Amino acid sequence: MGIPSYIDNMSEWKDSFSYRYPLSVRFSETDAFGHMNNTVAFVYFETGRINFFKDIGLSKEWFSSGGKMIPVTADLQCDYIRQIFFDQQLHVCVKVAHIGNSSVDLHYMVVNEKEEVCLTGRGRMVQLSRETGKPVSWSENARIYLQS
Incomplete structure (x- = not known):
């Protein structure tokens, strides 16, 4: 499998993540062969x-404004690099790749205990008005949160 099109240099891309969230593969997330189901x-x-x-504090923006804005997923892509099995300890890494007017492109990387890349991904989130369903520009505070 080649490098996904949203990654120019795998080593540099991997090193550019600073946010990591730990999780463990649950039994219910695996199939009869013991590896993680692809939907997970x-x-x-x-x-x-x-x-x-x-x-990063961005959820405060959505909740402190009386719930007038909501984030929605506009698109999401996953590339499967290495199999994942029950009870593995993983880290989900997330970074901002690009900030638009009302959207943000995020990149994802899931690594195992050996720091081997198992999954890569990218997706776009758009901030919408709960009332109109139309995109709402990021506030200055939100931009600061996203750039941190």
């Missing part, structure tokens, strides 16, 4: 993304 990767990305937003 997206749940791991979501878990990493939500905790990333909480830890």
Whole structure:
């Protein structure tokens, strides 16, 4: 398998992540062969993304404004590099790749205990008005959170 198109240099890309969220592969996430079901990767990305937003303070923006804005996933991609098995200890790594007017492109990397890359991914989140369903530009504070 080649390097996904959103990665120019795997070594540099891997080193550019600073956010890591630990998790353990649960039995319910595996199939009859003992390896992680392919749909679970997206749940791991979501878990990493939500905790990333909480830890950088961006979730405060969504909740402190009376719930007027909500984040939605516009697209999500996963590339499977290495099999993952029950009870493995993993880290979901998340980073901001690009900040748009009302969207943010995130990159994801899941590594095992040996720091081997198991999954890579990318996706776009868009901030929408809960009332109109239309995109809402990032506030200056939100941009600061995303750039941190």
